[in-house]
Amino acid sequence: MDSLRSLLQKRIKVAGIAVQVDAARVTAAFDEVAVEVLGTPAGKKVRALYLKDKTLTVACLSPAIAQELQLNQRRAIQLLNGRFGGEELVKKLRFIT
Numbered sequence: 001m002d003s004l005r006s007l008l009q010k011r012i013k014v015a016g017i018a019v020q021v022d023a024a025r026v027t028a029a030f031d032e033v034a035v036e037v038l039g040t041p042a043g044k045k046v047r048a049l050y051l052k053d054k055t056l057t058v059a060c061l062s063p064a065i066a067q068e069l070q071l072n073q074r075r076a077i078q079l080l081n082g083r084f085g086g087e088e089l090v091k092k093l094r095f096i097t
Helices: 004-015 018-038 063-071 073-082
Strands: 046-052 055-060 092-096
Touching: 004 018, 018 046, 018 055, 018 063, 018 073, 055 063, 063 073, 063 092, 073 092
Parallel strands: 055 092
Antiparallel strands: 046 055
């Protein structure tokens, strides 16, 4: 008997919405990763907006926070992809201030 997870994954693929589901999962997980990378005060001032072509667009409340996140971009991407079994869902971050 298949587990619930495997059944859902099969139905998502059949429905053709795997890309959209992955994008929603990535944007939701990014908030936690931002806090882990930047710390609580700065991490709370960053939000993932959308994922397109493996580029995650992120809104930052200040240019200083965007720069800090850009300096830590590689670590943030590694942590984010690591939450999905190492699958490369995100290759780069794009910043909007």
